[in-house]
Amino acid sequence: MSRRDADQWDEELHEFLRQAINRRGFLARTALGAGSLALGGSFLASCKGKEAAPAAGTPEAAAGGSSGGKVLRISNWPLYIDKQTVPDFEKATGIKVQYTEDINDNGEFFAKIEEPLKRNQSIDRDIVVLTDWMAGRMIRLGYVAPLDDSKFPNRANVVDNVKDVGFDNGRKYSVPWVSGMTGVGYNPKKTGKELTSINDIFDPKFKGKVTMLTEMRDTFGLVMLGMGKDPAKATKADVEAAAAKIKKARQSGQIRKFTGNDYAEDLAAGNIAIAFAWSGDIQGLRADNPDLQWLAPKEGAMLYSDNMMIPKTSDRQDLAMAWINYVYDPKHSAQIVAGAPYLSAVKGAGAELAKIAPELASSPLVNPPDDLRARLHIFRDLNDQEETEFNRIFQDAIGA
Amino acid sequence: MAGTAGGSERHSRVAPYLLIAPGILWLLVFFVVPLITLAQTSVRVTGEAWWDGYVRALSNYGTQFSRSFGYSLLATLIALGLGYPLAYFIAFRSGKFKNLLLGLVILPFFTTFLVRTFAWKTILNDGGPAAWLLRQLHLLSEGGRLLDTTLAVVGGLTYNFLPFMILPIYVSLEKIDRRLVEAAEDLYSTPLGAFRKVVLPLSLPGVFAGSLLTFIPAAGDFINAQLLGSPNQQMIGTVIQNQFLEVRDYPLASALSFVLMVVITIGVLAYARVLGTEELA
Numbered sequence: 001m002s003r004r005d006a007d008q009w010d011e012e013l014h015e016f017l018r019q020a021i022n023r024r025g026f027l028a029r030t031a032l033g034a035g036s037l038a039l040g041g042s043f044l045a046s047c048k049g050k051e052a053a054p055a056a057g058t059p060e061a062a063a064g065g066s067s068g069g070k071v072l073r074i075s076n077w078p079l080y081i082d083k084q085t086v087p088d089f090e091k092a093t094g095i096k097v098q099y100t101e102d103i104n105d106n107g108e109f110f111a112k113i114e115e116p117l118k119r120n121q122s123i124d125r126d127i128v129v130l131t132d133w134m135a136g137r138m139i140r141l142g143y144v145a146p147l148d149d150s151k152f153p154n155r156a157n158v159v160d161n162v163k164d165v166g167f168d169n170g171r172k173y174s175v176p177w178v179s180g181m182t183g184v185g186y187n188p189k190k191t192g193k194e195l196t197s198i199n200d201i202f203d204p205k206f207k208g209k210v211t212m213l214t215e216m217r218d219t220f221g222l223v224m225l226g227m228g229k230d231p232a233k234a235t236k237a238d239v240e241a242a243a244a245k246i247k248k249a250r251q252s253g254q255i256r257k258f259t260g261n262d263y264a265e266d267l268a269a270g271n272i273a274i275a276f277a278w279s280g281d282i283q284g285l286r287a288d289n290p291d292l293q294w295l296a297p298k299e300g301a302m303l304y305s306d307n308m309m310i311p312k313t314s315d316r317q318d319l320a321m322a323w324i325n326y327v328y329d330p331k332h333s334a335q336i337v338a339g340a341p342y343l344s345a346v347k348g349a350g351a352e353l354a355k356i357a358p359e360l361a362s363s364p365l366v367n368p369p370d371d372l373r374a375r376l377h378i379f380r381d382l383n384d385q386e387e388t389e390f391n392r393i394f395q396d397a398i399g400a
Numbered sequence: 401m402a403g404t405a406g407g408s409e410r411h412s413r414v415a416p417y418l419l420i421a422p423g424i425l426w427l428l429v430f431f432v433v434p435l436i437t438l439a440q441t442s443v444r445v446t447g448e449a450w451w452d453g454y455v456r457a458l459s460n461y462g463t464q465f466s467r468s469f470g471y472s473l474l475a476t477l478i479a480l481g482l483g484y485p486l487a488y489f490i491a492f493r494s495g496k497f498k499n500l501l502l503g504l505v506i507l508p509f510f511t512t513f514l515v516r517t518f519a520w521k522t523i524l525n526d527g528g529p530a531a532w533l534l535r536q537l538h539l540l541s542e543g544g545r546l547l548d549t550t551l552a553v554v555g556g557l558t559y560n561f562l563p564f565m566i567l568p569i570y571v572s573l574e575k576i577d578r579r580l581v582e583a584a585e586d587l588y589s590t591p592l593g594a595f596r597k598v599v600l601p602l603s604l605p606g607v608f609a610g611s612l613l614t615f616i617p618a619a620g621d622f623i624n625a626q627l628l629g630s631p632n633q634q635m636i637g638t639v640i641q642n643q644f645l646e647v648r649d650y651p652l653a654s655a656l657s658f659v660l661m662v663v664i665t666i667g668v669l670a671y672a673r674v675l676g677t678e679e680l681a
Contacts, residue, residue, distance in 0.1 A: 257548060270527050392647075398631055
């Protein structure tokens with residue numbers, strides 16, 4: 001191995017580790033697998049089977065509730081905040097914060113907190129941050145405490161397009177931490193042209209050079225938009241049509257992979273030319289790969305939010321409200337997105353961001369212009385039965 | 401002569417099995433107990449008939465099942481082909497380098513499985529060294545790729561489980577009394593004959609254990625298929641992982657695991673019978 005190769009390997013490993021702990025938690029899932037690997041998948045399965053049984057231990061005791069009553073415990077996704085906000089908040093309010101980046105996957109996190117919540121026990125967390133559909137499930141199941149508006153004067157700052165959502169009418173239980181867009185990420189050097197449409201991903205010229213996401217709503221949503229359907233009104237027939245299209249492309253070898261955020265690594269390495277991609281990832285990748293483009297296709301892009309919620313069993317809801325109110329100050333929100341390049345859901349944060357990070361504020365990835373905002377779609381809220389049904393259709397389409 | 405030789409052969413054939421008995425026992429414990437939990441979960445279907453999970457497991461995932469068994473069988477055979485000569489060399493010919501070589505076999509375990517498999521991604525990259533070399537040799541077309549192919553998945557499985565093949569075989573070979581080989585040669589056996597009639601039969605328990613330790617985890621593995629394969633190379637482990645963690649369809653996932661385990665058990669029993677190790681398996 002030459003020096004150069006070694007350096008390159010080192011660099012790629014570093015990049016991998018960086019990506020691996022990124023937002024959509026590739027590592028957590030695979031590492032879990034690796035842990036049980038010597039035992040084989042069947043044994044992994046059996047372990048998880050136990051977890052499903054009501055008797056099995058949830059990490060109740062492990063988390064260790066602090067008795068002081070003044071510590072605010074927040075669970076969020078990795079790399080989702082700047083370094084300054086937590087100490088600033090502590091100084092401003094006198095509330096101690098235990099900020100944990102332990103959410104790597106909606107389903108997995110839910111599996112962890114489901115049992116104690118069902119039994120009305122503490123999960124030792126006062127704020128959890130989950131994606132729209134999972135937030136919807138939490139709210140439907142009654143696991144979330146309503147937001148106390150008397151302690152939330154900054155509520156007026158919630159931006160209009162996420163002010164009211166299907167899964168939480170009137171935002172009684174949840175407000176976005178940040179939002180992100182799902183669109184098309186591509187490498188113009190590999191595509192040889194600028195892209196405009198979602199359907200470029202089905203162009204046979206790029207056979208074996210494209211990836212889609214394992215997140216059902218993102219992939220179905222984008223493919224449906226490409227077919228001229230509105231994900232906000234997805235019917236079973238729409239979903240089946242999209243699934244058929246995806247399945248055909250998979251079987252023909254058009255689609256190289258269905259990924260979590262590991263598509264980023266393939267895109268950077270040049271293995272793929274086009275990927276369904278999250279805006280924040282591409283913004284992050286650009287530091288090392290300035291060529292990479294994130295496209296909000298002419299047909300539209302998907303908008304998702306990760307939402308702050310207070311578990312109903314939290315005994316420190318007033319502290320949690322103080323935090324929520326604090327981050328809904330445009331200045332504080334700007335500081336957060338300056339450290340984690342996603343979309344603030346706080347009115348006026350764009351202007352504040354321009355003051356502290358002008359180059360970032362001009363990026364459409366962080367501060368989308370109005371015509372782009374108008375093209376953003378949210379997948380319809382699904383009930384449990386539809387969720388299961390759509391998911392089965394999706395899993396069949398992606399061959400997993 | 402036949403009588404006494406048979407007796408001592410019989411005795412020395414049992415010893416290696418005793419040595420690997422704890423391993424076999426361990427497998428049994430972690431095979432049977434989860435089986436019960438799994439069986440329970442697999443029939444806990446809400447709203448539909450209890451066998452619904454099994455119907456879906458058997459009707460929709462035949463491809464992934466056959467892929468899993470095909471790939472892992474292939475990986476086991478390749479690992480045996482690579483591992484046996486290596487174990488033989490280490491046991492009989494490596495002299496003072498024996499410990500060093502054994503250390504090298506185990507060395508990959510000092511990094512995690514995930515990172516090792518990921519390293520293969522880098523090596524097999526479209527623009528990586530392996531693809532470049534094969535293109536220069538015209539073994540790979542300009543648009544062809546190594547990563548996300550069947551070759552990559554089987555290669556990854558072989559690589560990752562190879563030490564599990566080498567070590568048990570090495571242990572079996574190491575235990576063989578060299579005087580038996582000398583005796584065979586004294587009786588005018590050719591070196592090949594001595595290997596075939598003395599060394600190989602005595603090392604079969606190691607081959608048996610090695611192939612199980614390779615085949616079973618490989619059949620249930622999902623990391624290799626996930627990292628090194630395309631959606632058309634996904635194995636049953638990927639499906640199970642996905643159904644448990646993403647879709648959270650526990651009955652289906654348990655049914656899939658259960659089917660996988662039953663098939664593997666049957667396979668192991670059949671294999672044990674063929675290799676004549678039914679007393680222990």
